[in-house]
Amino acid sequence: MSVTETNIVDGIALSEERTLKMLITDYLDWCDEYKHLMILQEKINSYIAFCEGKQYKEIYKSNLIEHIIFEIHFLHEPTNNTLLFLKQIPAQISELTVSIECHISEAENENK
Numbered sequence: 678m679s680v681t682e683t684n685i686v687d688g689i690a691l692s693e694e695r696t697l698k699m700l701i702t703d704y705l706d707w708c709d710e711y712k713h714l715m716i717l718q719e720k721i722n723s724y725i726a727f728c729e730g731k732q733y734k735e736i737y738k739s740n741l742i743e744h745i746i747f748e749i750h751f752l753h754e755p756t757n758n759t760l761l762f763l764k765q766i767p768a769q770i771s772e773l774t775v776s777i778e779c780h781i782s783e784a785e786n787e788n789k
Contacts, residue, residue, distance in 0.1 A: 679704055683719045686727060689736065695743040697733055699724050704752040707759075714759060721747060721766060728773055748778045755779065 678687040680703040688700030701720055705713050727733065728745055749763070763777045 678702065680716055680720045681705070683716075683723045686724070689733065691737050691740055691742075695741055697728070697737070697742045697745045699727075699745065699747050701747060701749045703749060706753050707756050710756055710758060714762060717749075717759070718762070725770060725773070725775075728775070743774065745773055745775045746778055747775065748780065750780045750782070752782045754781050 678685050680687075680701055686699060687702050688698075690698045690700075692698065701717075701724070703717065705716065707713055724747055733742065747766075755763075760779070763779065766777055767775050
C-alpha cells in the first residue's frame with residue numbers, strides 16, 4: 678500500500694488516548710513536485726472522507742475517537758511547498774481534530 682493507492686488506508690491504529698493514527702507511506706521522489714503533491718492531496722482527501730464518514734467505526738466500533746493523526750512516512754525529504762501544504766490541512770477540516778506528523782526514511786537522512 679502506498680500514497681498512489683488513494684482508496685486504500687495504508688495503516689490504522691487506535692491509541693489508549695483515543696487517538697486514531699492513520700499511516701500514509703510515500704515512496705515517490707520529488708522530480709515532478711506538482712504531480713506528487715496532487716497524488717498526496719488525493720490520498721489525504723480520501724483519508725478525510727474516511728474519517729468524516731466515520732468508516733473507522735467498522736474497525737473500532739465502541740471507541741470514541743477524540744483526535745486523528747495522519748502519519749506520513751516519506752522515503753524522500755519533502756519539499757518546502759509540501760510542508761506548507763501539510764501545515765494548512767488541519768485548519769481546513771472543521772469537524773475533525775486532525776494533525777499531521779511527517780517522518781523521513783532513515784536511508785534518506787543518512788545520505789545527507
